[in-house]
Amino acid sequence: MTKRSFAVIGGGALGGLYGGMLARAGFDVHFLLRSDAQHVRQHGLRVDSKLGDFHLHDVNVYDDADAMPACDVTILALKTTNNDLLPRLLPGPTGTGGTVLVLQNGLNVEADTAAVVGGGRVLGGCCFLCSNKVGPGHIRHLDYGRIVFGRYSPASEPPAGCDAEVESIATDLQSAGIDAHTTDDLWxxxxxxxxxxxxxxxxxxxxxxxxxxxxxxxxxxxxxxxxxxxxxxxxxxxxxxxxxxxxxxxxxxxxxxxxxxxxxxxxxxxxxxxxxxxxxxxxxxxxxxxxxxxxxxxxxxxxxxxxxxxxxxxxxxxx
Amino acid sequence: MTKRSFAVIGGGALGGLYGGMLARAGFDVHFLLRSDAQHVRQHGLRVDSKLGDFHLHDVNVYDDADAMPACDVTILALKTTNNDLLPRLLPGPTGTGGTVLVLQNGLNVEADTAAVVGGGRVLGGCCFLCSNKVGPGHIRHLDYGRIVFGRYSPASEPPAGCDAEVESIATDLQSAGIDAHTTDDLWxxxxxxxxxxxxxxxxxxxxxxxxxxxxxxxxxxxxxxxxxxxxxxxxxxxxxxxxxxxxxxxxxxxxxxxxxxxxxxxxxxxxxxxxxxxxxxxxxxxxxxxxxxxxxxxxxxxxxxxxxxxxxxxxxxxx
Incomplete structure (x- = not known):
C-alpha cells in the first residue's frame, strides 16, 4: 500500500511546519509556494522546533498550482484573506477526487473551498500552535502544535460525525509526529x-x-x-x-x-x-x-x- | 444694586474664557489658579476668540482658596479628576451662602460639589465649546461657546425646574456676551x-x-x-x-x-x-x-x- 500523498498550499508558519513534518516522515508532499518558491527549491525548508529542528534539502516545490500532481489530501494553509484565489489554486492538487483539509482560522471558512471542490470532499481543522515564519523557507515553531479536525457540513445540517477517511488521515498525521485529533463536530x-x-x-x-x-x-x-x-x-x-x-x-x-x-x-x-x-x-x-x-x-x-x-x-x- | 461677584476655580480653556468674559464686562471676578497664578498676576489673561480677542491686565488671582473672598457664584471649571480637592477649594469662595455653577463634563458630577456645600446651592451646566489653553494665561477659543445650565437635584427626584436665581445668573452671563441658556431638567x-x-x-x-x-x-x-x-x-x-x-x-x-x-x-x-x-x-x-x-x-x-x-x-x- 502506497503512502498517502499531500499537497500543501502555503508555506507559512503552519503549512511549512506540518508539511515539513509529513515530508520528514516520508510522505509524498508537494508544496505550492509564492515568494519563497525559488529559495526553498535551492536551499530547502528549515524548521526550528521545540519538537526537534530539521532541514529538508529536497523539497517538491511549485509556483503554479496547475503543474502540481493530484494528491490524496490538500492541506489548505493560506490566510482566508486569499480565498478569492481558491478557484485557481485547488483544481490542480485536488484533481477529481482529492480531499481538502482546511487549516484556516475562523468560522465557516470551509465554505469557500466547498464551493470549488464540492462539500463532500472538505475537512476542516483548528490549529493550536505558536509558530512564525522568520525568513524565506525558515519556520520557527515556538509552542504547542495540536490540530483538531473533522468533516465539514453546512451549519444547517447536523454534525458530520467521524468516518474512516478522517481517522486514517489522523493516523498519518500522528505517524509524522503531529499532535492530531479528530472531532465529530467541527462547528x-x-x-x-x-x-x-x-x-x-x-x-x-x-x-x-x-x-x-x-x-x-x-x-x-x-x-x-x-x-x-x-x-x-x-x-x-x-x-x-x-x-x-x-x-x-x-x-x-x-x-x-x-x-x-x-x-x-x-x-x-x-x-x-x-x-x-x-x-x-x-x-x-x-x-x-x-x-x-x-x-x-x-x-x-x-x-x-x-x-x-x-x-x-x-x-x-x-x- | 451691586453687580454679582464670581469666583472661577480653574483657569483652563473653560474657566479662562468665561471668567475672562465676565471680568471684561465689569463683574467682580476672582480666579483660583495653580501653575499659571504667577504668570497671570504679572502678565494678565489673554483670550484669542472668534468673538473678539481681549487681554485683561489687572486680574484678581489667588493660589490659595482660603484667601478668596466669598462670592455670589463660584464657577467650577476644574476637571472632575480633581474633584477630590473640592473640600479644600470650595469653602473659601462659596462662604456661607454662595452658589456653585458646576461646568464639568459627565453625569452626576454635581454630587461631589453638593457633598461639600449642600445640594440646594448647586447648579450644573453643559458647555459646548472648542477652546484650548495654549500657554500660561493664554486661551484660544476656536468655536461655539454655548452653556446650558440649571439647578441640580439628585437623580431620584423630579427635574428641579427653573427659578429666579438661575434666570438672573443667565442674564448676567448673557450681558457678558456668553451664549447662556437655562434648562429646567439638568439631567x-x-x-x-x-x-x-x-x-x-x-x-x-x-x-x-x-x-x-x-x-x-x-x-x-x-x-x-x-x-x-x-x-x-x-x-x-x-x-x-x-x-x-x-x-x-x-x-x-x-x-x-x-x-x-x-x-x-x-x-x-x-x-x-x-x-x-x-x-x-x-x-x-x-x-x-x-x-x-x-x-x-x-x-x-x-x-x-x-x-x-x-x-x-x-x-x-x-x-
Whole structure:
C-alpha cells in the first residue's frame, strides 16, 4: 500500500511546519509556494522546533498550482484573506477526487473551498500552535502544535460525525509526529477556538498589546471575559453548547502561554490584511441568524475595520 | 444694586474664557489658579476668540482658596479628576451662602460639589465649546461657546425646574456676551451632551483619531451611531427621553465641526488622567440601575481604563 500523498498550499508558519513534518516522515508532499518558491527549491525548508529542528534539502516545490500532481489530501494553509484565489489554486492538487483539509482560522471558512471542490470532499481543522515564519523557507515553531479536525457540513445540517477517511488521515498525521485529533463536530471545535481568537486576536490589535500585557490588566481581563461570554452564548444559540469551564480554562491556558503576538496583530503590524471576516464577521452573522447578537464583538469588528482602513490609507499614501 | 461677584476655580480653556468674559464686562471676578497664578498676576489673561480677542491686565488671582473672598457664584471649571480637592477649594469662595455653577463634563458630577456645600446651592451646566489653553494665561477659543445650565437635584427626584436665581445668573452671563441658556431638567441636558461625549471622547482615544477622521470612515460612523443609540436608550430608561432626531442631529453637527481633538484625547496625549468615571463610569452605573445595560459603552470604558493604565505605567517608568 502506497503512502498517502499531500499537497500543501502555503508555506507559512503552519503549512511549512506540518508539511515539513509529513515530508520528514516520508510522505509524498508537494508544496505550492509564492515568494519563497525559488529559495526553498535551492536551499530547502528549515524548521526550528521545540519538537526537534530539521532541514529538508529536497523539497517538491511549485509556483503554479496547475503543474502540481493530484494528491490524496490538500492541506489548505493560506490566510482566508486569499480565498478569492481558491478557484485557481485547488483544481490542480485536488484533481477529481482529492480531499481538502482546511487549516484556516475562523468560522465557516470551509465554505469557500466547498464551493470549488464540492462539500463532500472538505475537512476542516483548528490549529493550536505558536509558530512564525522568520525568513524565506525558515519556520520557527515556538509552542504547542495540536490540530483538531473533522468533516465539514453546512451549519444547517447536523454534525458530520467521524468516518474512516478522517481517522486514517489522523493516523498519518500522528505517524509524522503531529499532535492530531479528530472531532465529530467541527462547528463546535471552531466556536471553541473562537473563544480565544476573537478576544485575543481582536483586542491585541485594538489595544496594541500582547496577550500577556492584556492578561496583566484587570480591565482588559474583564473585557476579554465579557467577549468570551458573548462567543459562548452565540455558540450555544447555534446549537453548540460549550463546557461550563471553557472560559476559565481558556483564561488559565493563556496566562501560561509564552508572551505571544497573535496572528492578527502580526498581520496588522506588517500592514497585511487582517482575517476580519473569517474570525469576526462570520461568527457575528451566525449569531445574528440565531437571534443572539454579540454587541461587544460587533464593536471590535467595527474598530478593527477602521484600523485596517487607516493602515491601508497610510500604505497607499506611501507613508 | 451691586453687580454679582464670581469666583472661577480653574483657569483652563473653560474657566479662562468665561471668567475672562465676565471680568471684561465689569463683574467682580476672582480666579483660583495653580501653575499659571504667577504668570497671570504679572502678565494678565489673554483670550484669542472668534468673538473678539481681549487681554485683561489687572486680574484678581489667588493660589490659595482660603484667601478668596466669598462670592455670589463660584464657577467650577476644574476637571472632575480633581474633584477630590473640592473640600479644600470650595469653602473659601462659596462662604456661607454662595452658589456653585458646576461646568464639568459627565453625569452626576454635581454630587461631589453638593457633598461639600449642600445640594440646594448647586447648579450644573453643559458647555459646548472648542477652546484650548495654549500657554500660561493664554486661551484660544476656536468655536461655539454655548452653556446650558440649571439647578441640580439628585437623580431620584423630579427635574428641579427653573427659578429666579438661575434666570438672573443667565442674564448676567448673557450681558457678558456668553451664549447662556437655562434648562429646567439638568439631567436631560447632561444625557443629551453625553450622546456626543461618550462616542467622540471615547473612540477618539481608543482608535487614536480625530473626530473628522472617525466621521470619514463608514465602520467608525456605524459604531458611533450604535454607541449613541445605547446612550439614548439609557437616557430614556432614566426618565429622560431624547428627541427622535437627536442622533442624526449630533452626527450632522459633528460633520460640520472644525477638525477637533476631544478633551479626552488631549488629556490622553498629554499623559493626564482622563475623565473616565464622569463621562463613562457614572452613565454606565445609572443605566445599570435603570435596568438597561450599555454593552458597547462598557467595552469602551474598559478599553480606556486599559489605555490609561498603560500610559501611567509608561510615565512612571520614565519612558
Amino acid at each position: 463546535k471545535a471552531r466556536w471553541r477556538k473562537l473563544m480565544w481568537n476573537i478576544p485575543f486576536n481582536g483586542l491585541s490589535v485594538a489595544l496594541d498589546a500582547s496577550t500577556n500585557t492584556l492578561m496583566d490588566d484587570p480591565h482588559a481581563t474583564e473585557l476579554i471575559t465579557a467577549v468570551m461570554q458573548e462567543v459562548a452564548a452565540a455558540s450555544a444559540a447555534c446549537g453548540r453548547e460549550q463546557p461550563a469551564d471553557a472560559i476559565n480554562k481558556t483564561l488559565d491556558h493563556t496566562r501560561q502561554m509564552v508572551p505571544y503576538d497573535s496572528s492578527m496583530r502580526l498581520d496588522y503590524k506588517a500592514g497585511r490584511a487582517m482575517e476580519l471576516e473569517a474570525i469576526l464577521g462570520n461568527p457575528i452573522q451566525a449569531a445574528r441568524q440565531a437571534g443572539v447578537p454579540m454587541p461587544k464583538v460587533e464593536m471590535l469588528y467595527q474598530q478593527l475595520w477602521f484600523l485596517q482602513a487607516q493602515t491601508d490609507r497610510r500604505l497607499s499614501a506611501g507613508c | 436631560k441636558a447632561r444625557w443629551r451632551k453625553l450622546m456626543w461625549n461618550i462616542p467622540f471622547n471615547g473612540l477618539s482615544v481608543a482608535l487614536d483619531a480625530s473626530t473628522n477622521t472617525l466621521m470619514d470612515d463608514p465602520h467608525a460612523t456605524e459604531l458611533i451611531t450604535a454607541v449613541m443609540q445605547e446612550v439614548a436608550a439609557a437616557s430614556a430608561a432614566c426618565g429622560r427621553e431624547q428627541p427622535a432626531d437627536a442622533i442624526n442631529k449630533t452626527l450632522d453637527h459633528t460633520r460640520q465641526m472644525v477638525p477637533y481633538d476631544s478633551s479626552m484625547r488631549l488629556d490622553y496625549k498629554a499623559g493626564r488622567a482622563m475623565e473616565l468615571e464622569a463621562i463613562l463610569g457614572n452613565p454606565i452605573q445609572a443605566a445599570r440601575q435603570a435596568g438597561v445595560p450599555m454593552p458597547k459603552v462598557e467595552m469602551l470604558y474598559q478599553q480606556l481604563w486599559f489605555l490609561q493604565a498603560q500610559t501611567d505605567r509608561r510615565l512612571s517608568a520614565g519612558c
